[in-house]
Amino acid sequence: MKKVGVAILGLGVVGGGTYKILTEHREFYKKIHGVDIGVVGILERKKERAEELGVNADMLTCDIDEICKNPAVDIVVEVMGGVEPAKTFVLAALNAGKSVVTSNKELFCKFSHELEAAAKKNNCGLFYEASCVGGVPVIRTLLDNLQGNRITSMMGIINGTTNYILTKMSNGGASYNDVLSEAQKLGYAEADPTADVEGFDAAYKLSILSSLSFHTKIPYTKIYREGITGVETCDLQYGKRLGYVLKLLAIGKNSEKGIEVRVHPTFVKNTHPLASVSDSYNAVYVTGDSVEDVMLYGRGAGALPTGSAIVGDIIYCATHDNFNYSTFENNENADPETKFVTNYESAYYIRLDAEDKAGVLSNVYSVLGKYDISVAQSVQDNEKKNGSVPVILITHETFEENVKKAVNEINNGKVFAKVASVIRVVS
Amino acid sequence: MKKVGVAILGLGVVGGGTYKILTEHREFYKKIHGVDIGVVGILERKKERAEELGVNADMLTCDIDEICKNPAVDIVVEVMGGVEPAKTFVLAALNAGKSVVTSNKELFCKFSHELEAAAKKNNCGLFYEASCVGGVPVIRTLLDNLQGNRITSMMGIINGTTNYILTKMSNGGASYNDVLSEAQKLGYAEADPTADVEGFDAAYKLSILSSLSFHTKIPYTKIYREGITGVETCDLQYGKRLGYVLKLLAIGKNSEKGIEVRVHPTFVKNTHPLASVSDSYNAVYVTGDSVEDVMLYGRGAGALPTGSAIVGDIIYCATHDNFNYSTFENNENADPETKFVTNYESAYYIRLDAEDKAGVLSNVYSVLGKYDISVAQSVQDNEKKNGSVPVILITHETFEENVKKAVNEINNGKVFAKVASVIRVVS
Numbered sequence: 001m002k003k004v005g006v007a008i009l010g011l012g013v014v015g016g017g018t019y020k021i022l023t024e025h026r027e028f029y030k031k032i033h034g035v036d037i038g039v040v041g042i043l044e045r046k047k048e049r050a051e052e053l054g055v056n057a058d059m060l061t062c063d064i065d066e067i068c069k070n071p072a073v074d075i076v077v078e079v080m081g082g083v084e085p086a087k088t089f090v091l092a093a094l095n096a097g098k099s100v101v102t103s104n105k106e107l108f109c110k111f112s113h114e115l116e117a118a119a120k121k122n123n124c125g126l127f128y129e130a131s132c133v134g135g136v137p138v139i140r141t142l143l144d145n146l147q148g149n150r151i152t153s154m155m156g157i158i159n160g161t162t163n164y165i166l167t168k169m170s171n172g173g174a175s176y177n178d179v180l181s182e183a184q185k186l187g188y189a190e191a192d193p194t195a196d197v198e199g200f201d202a203a204y205k206l207s208i209l210s211s212l213s214f215h216t217k218i219p220y221t222k223i224y225r226e227g228i229t230g231v232e233t234c235d236l237q238y239g240k241r242l243g244y245v246l247k248l249l250a251i252g253k254n255s256e257k258g259i260e261v262r263v264h265p266t267f268v269k270n271t272h273p274l275a276s277v278s279d280s281y282n283a284v285y286v287t288g289d290s291v292e293d294v295m296l297y298g299r300g301a302g303a304l305p306t307g308s309a310i311v312g313d314i315i316y317c318a319t320h321d322n323f324n325y326s327t328f329e330n331n332e333n334a335d336p337e338t339k340f341v342t343n344y345e346s347a348y349y350i351r352l353d354a355e356d357k358a359g360v361l362s363n364v365y366s367v368l369g370k371y372d373i374s375v376a377q378s379v380q381d382n383e384k385k386n387g388s389v390p391v392i393l394i395t396h397e398t399f400e401e402n403v404k405k406a407v408n409e410i411n412n413g414k415v416f417a418k419v420a421s422v423i424r425v426v427s
Numbered sequence: 428m429k430k431v432g433v434a435i436l437g438l439g440v441v442g443g444g445t446y447k448i449l450t451e452h453r454e455f456y457k458k459i460h461g462v463d464i465g466v467v468g469i470l471e472r473k474k475e476r477a478e479e480l481g482v483n484a485d486m487l488t489c490d491i492d493e494i495c496k497n498p499a500v501d502i503v504v505e506v507m508g509g510v511e512p513a514k515t516f517v518l519a520a521l522n523a524g525k526s527v528v529t530s531n532k533e534l535f536c537k538f539s540h541e542l543e544a545a546a547k548k549n550n551c552g553l554f555y556e557a558s559c560v561g562g563v564p565v566i567r568t569l570l571d572n573l574q575g576n577r578i579t580s581m582m583g584i585i586n587g588t589t590n591y592i593l594t595k596m597s598n599g600g601a602s603y604n605d606v607l608s609e610a611q612k613l614g615y616a617e618a619d620p621t622a623d624v625e626g627f628d629a630a631y632k633l634s635i636l637s638s639l640s641f642h643t644k645i646p647y648t649k650i651y652r653e654g655i656t657g658v659e660t661c662d663l664q665y666g667k668r669l670g671y672v673l674k675l676l677a678i679g680k681n682s683e684k685g686i687e688v689r690v691h692p693t694f695v696k697n698t699h700p701l702a703s704v705s706d707s708y709n710a711v712y713v714t715g716d717s718v719e720d721v722m723l724y725g726r727g728a729g730a731l732p733t734g735s736a737i738v739g740d741i742i743y744c745a746t747h748d749n750f751n752y753s754t755f756e757n758n759e760n761a762d763p764e765t766k767f768v769t770n771y772e773s774a775y776y777i778r779l780d781a782e783d784k785a786g787v788l789s790n791v792y793s794v795l796g797k798y799d800i801s802v803a804q805s806v807q808d809n810e811k812k813n814g815s816v817p818v819i820l821i822t823h824e825t826f827e828e829n830v831k832k833a834v835n836e837i838n839n840g841k842v843f844a845k846v847a848s849v850i851r852v853v854s
Contacts, residue, residue: 021575021717028577032642129572135718137564137572144571145556145564148448148738150455215459273724276703290448290735291562291725297700298721308717311575321749 001030004318005072007041007098009064009089010080011049014103014130015042017303018077018310019053025311035318040072043089064089068096075317077310078102079130087111094118094126099323101313103130103306109204109220112211113332116325125323127313132205133158135305136298137312138284142212143324149288151213154252155426158205160280160301161196162228162248164188166265167278170236170246176229188280198227199263202250209284210252210261216338217331218252218261224342226264235351235421238392239267242377244349244425245275251426258339267349267394267425274426344400347376347425352410353388354417361391363415368395370409371402391417394425428457431745432499434468434525436491436516437507438476441530441557442469444730445504445737446480452738462745467499470516491516495523502552502744504737505529514538521545521553526750528740530557530733536631536647539638540759543752552750554740559632560585562732563725564739565711569639570751576715578640581679582853585632587707587728588623589655589675591615593692594705597663597673603656615707625654626690629677636711637679637688643765644758645679645688651769653691662778662848665819666694669804671776671852672702678853685766694776694821694852701853771827774803774852779837780815781844788818790842795822797836798829818844821852 006022008015022039030036042059044050050060064085067073076093078100080086086107090100095118102108108115108128119126129139133156142151157163161183168179180197183189195201207220228248236246244267253260268275273295277283282300287293299305317323334340354360361380368375377394395403407419433449435442449466457463469486471477477487491512494500503520505527507513513534517527522545529535535542535555546553556566560583569578584590588610595606607624610616622628634647655675663673671694680687695702700722704710709727714720726732744750761767781787788807795802804821822830834846 017717025575025577029575033574136721137568140567140572141564144743145567145739146735147460147742148452148456149735150452273703276700288735290444290731290738292729292732294562294564294723294725296721296723299719302719304717305719308573308576308715311717312572315574316571319751320747322747324746 001034001036002318003036003038004074005038005040006075006077006314007043007067007070007073008039008077008079009043009086010078011042011044011046011053011055012079012081013303014306014310015077015079016049016053017307018079019055021304021307021311022314029315033315033319035315037314037318041067041070043067064092068092068098073098075099075101075314077314078104079310080104081106083107083110090115091118094122094124097122097124099125099317101127101130101310101317103310105131105201105204105208109207119323120325125317126325127317128208129313130306130309132208133282133284134298134300134302135308136282136284136296136300138209138296139212141296142209146286146288146291146294149290150254151286151288152254153287154209154213154284155274156206156209156250156284157247157274157277157282158250158284158300159196159202159248160282161189161193163277163282164280165197166228166231166236166246166248169231169233170240173233173237175233176231197229199225199248202248202263206250206252206261206263210259212326213252213286214254214259216335217333218259219334222261222334222340224262224264228265231265232421235349235423238351238379239349241379242392242394243270244268245270246423247274247277249426258341260341260344262344265423267423269427272426342400345397346400347397347427348395348403349423349425350393350395350419351421352391352393352417353385353420354391356384356389357416360416364410364417367406367409367413367415371406373398373402373406390420428461428463429745430463430465431501432465432467433502433504433741434470434494434497434500435466435504435506436470436513437505438469438471438473438480438482439506439508440730441733441737442504442506443476443480444734445506446482448731448734448738449741456742460742460746462742464741464745468494468497470494491519495519495525500525502526502528502741504741505531506737507531508533510534510537517542518545521549521551524549524551526552526744528554528557528737528744530737532558532628532631532635536634546750547752552744553752554744555635556740557733557736559635560709560711561725561727561729562735563709563711563723563727565636565723566639568723569636573713573715573718573721576717578713578715579681580714581636581640581711582701583633583636583677583711584674584701584704584709585677585711585727586623586629586675587709588616588620590704590709591707592624593655593658593663593673593675596658596660597667600660600664602660603658624656626652626675629675629690633677633679633688633690637686639753640679640713641681641686643762644760645686646759646761649688649761649767651689651691655692658692659848662776662850665778665806666776669806669819669821670697671695672697673850674701676853685768687768687771689771692850694850696854699853769827772824773827774824774854775822775830776850776852777820777822777846778848779818779820779844780812780847781818783811783816784843787843791837791844794833794836794840794842798833800825800829800833817847
């Protein structure tokens with residue numbers, strides 16, 4: 001039987017999950033896949049962590065060279081996260097002729113051009129299903145299932161931490177800060193939550209997914225990014241009354257006008273399949289010109305779900321002889337011919353604090369009309385907050401720049417109302 | 428640039444969609460996938476259909492030998508449906524060294540052992556993503572993403588016609604026969620709807636999907652099958668009041684007790700992700716020991732969605748050199764060691780027509796208690812129908828055989844109530 005040796009770089013959450021799956025299923029894989037996949041090396045400084053997982057001490061090393069020089073290692077699994085030293089280690093492994101499986105979205109997003117070039121040069125496999133949306137099979141679906149489509153749109157809830165926080169804020173009515181603290185206590189949010197709550201994590205993933213969807217390099221620096229730190233609980237409640245659920249959505253679109261890529265809080269109509277994706281669940285909703293709509297839903301993070309994606313790649317690598325590479329990923333930057341759309345078309349949720357006097361809404365509607373913005377739904381409560389009346393408007397589809405101009409004019413003119421929040425809307 | 432020639436057997440709905448996608452995207456695939464995929468042959472008797480699609484008459488033939496002997500044909504796409512002559516044609520193509528892509532669930536379900544053996548012998552690819560759930564990427568997900576998991580359960584809404592009919596019955600309150608007639612007029616149901624409404628189509632797909640999930644041959648003859656022809660609209664309405672939606676569910680489970688596979692109308696709790704899969708949409712909900720829950724959702728049928736799956740397989744086949752085969756599919760029958768569970772554990776919806784007199788429900792509960800069946804929810808309306816009162820019970824999880832015995836005892840004993848319907852329930 002073919003023997004395949006695996007080395008794992010980093011025994012964190014995902015590394016531990018991967019080790020556990022591989023060791024517990026070894027006999028099963030021999031029987032089912034006809035290949036004996038053994039863990040033969042682990043790069044990890046923390047001996048206690050290795051002991052906790054029952055790792056044989058002989059397997060442990062702190063030296064990447066030991067792993068690269070070990071002829072028993074066929075596949076290197078990089079689950080350290082961050083750019084360095086992960087990048088140096090992955091390149092060393094590829095240049096030593098080892099195939100690489102990684103869950104590192106930041107590394108792959110920023111340096112796929114270098115990693116793919118090294119993999120190709122050395123005739124090695126480079127797999128990264130686990131870099132996006134944990135156990136949800138989105139990468140391979142884009143590469144090997146929907147690859148005959150022109151993908152026109154993808155929308156994803158691709159960060160578990162923010163979806164957990166927004167779900168709790170929506171259900172319980174607590175503030176962002178209170179829910180964040182609770183999420184940190186429960187381990188759903190990191191001590192420094194910036195990467196998640198400011199949308200960096202989602203932007204890295206969207207960079208990878210939109211590059212694959214649109215067959216051209218979409219650097220994460222081209223992605224408009226707005227996190228959830230400014231989300232107010234009252235907006236979730238108003239949105240709910242109007243039939244919307246707030247999600248941190250990663251959106252990629254490709255049309256004749258060009259490509260648009262953005263990550264921001266978004267109200268999703270409660271009849272949309274994405275609306276029911278709650279807590280730490282994730283989902284990606286892809287629209288192609290042949291397949292129409294496809295949604296992939298599941299656990300976007302966690303030791304075993306992400307480990308499932310890693311192990312899926314390991315088994316694929318161990319049972320296939322030839323590896324394919326993307327045709328565009330040699331680019332670090334966007335193709336100069338790629339047009340990026342920044343004046344998005346969207347519907348908008350606008351919350352106004354209006355003074356309680358005659359003519360105010362007439363003023364507001366007049367400014368909106370000037371910028372060709374028409375209102376589809378509105379709610380006004382018969383209660384004052386801090387002396388003003390909250391008025392909620394949901395617009396028909398309009399242009400981002402028009403909304404910005406209208407908001408500016410309302411806030412700076414003599415309209416007797418201020419815009420308290422603006423949130424994009426998907427129906 | 429590598430040239431790949433495709434021949435399509437049958438220009439029906441899916442064949443036409445495949446032809447359209449391949450011809451309209453030819454330049455796109457050259458640019459993106461680096462391969463020139465051209466349609467070089469079509470087996471179709473109806474010249475009008477070919478003309479309608481703009482097919483060059485030179486390409487048409489009625490003779491499979493012409494296609495098998497044509498050296499320009501690399502991949503044969505079988506989209507004829509049914510066992511013969513599809514089986515003879517596919518075997519001829521494989522034996523002539525052509526790879527095959529098929530959407531034919533009945534053929535693959537019944538003869539995968541012969542087809543895979545021929546493919547392996549001739550070193551050809553055999554792809555069948557389109558055989559199950561149209562554009563939804565469920566086959567490759569099982570083969571290449573979740574293959575490191577022990578799959579414990581899969582539940583699918585995998586027949587579009589029945590889901591359309593049940594959705595309309597639930598929304599509009601019309602009867603099964605009325606909705607079926609409407610569906611036939613709209614082209615959502617065939618003139619002879621037996622394969623769909625009696626659950627054969629779903630059983631063929633479940634046979635394929637559960638074989639892949641559980642790594643052993645599950646012949647469709649082992650699948651318990653119950654269609655939707657006996658579904659009464661009033662049950663959908665009562666179910667809705669209790670928070671359930673009726674679906675024709677294909678269920679496969681694998682536990683220490685053995686494998687259970689069944690297709691039947693099922694009430695799904697309205698908070699379950701499968702509950703919101705409406706109209707002709709399909710979804711498969713898979714649970715694995717590492718990945719936890721994954722749901723794949725999309726169009727389960729139609730010219731372009733199914734064409735998308737076919738073309739995905741064509742491009743995969745055209746850009747990969749080695750093909751993998753399943754290890755178990757040489758079996759026509761189930762492995763003698765496979766245990767099949769038939770005494771399912773499930774919750775049950777039971778509608779009783781009770782005589783309006785004292786003690787009736789006490790009698791019913793007494794019989795249920797005798798068979799260890801406890802009730803989780805109940806509804807009784809203060810209105811008589813044909814002299815009796817409808818009483819709805821939803822039980823906790825219990826055994827199928829206990830329910831059968833209890834129903835038998837209620838219907839044949841002096842309980843003063845008759846069981847009008849029994850429907851399995853998933854929470």
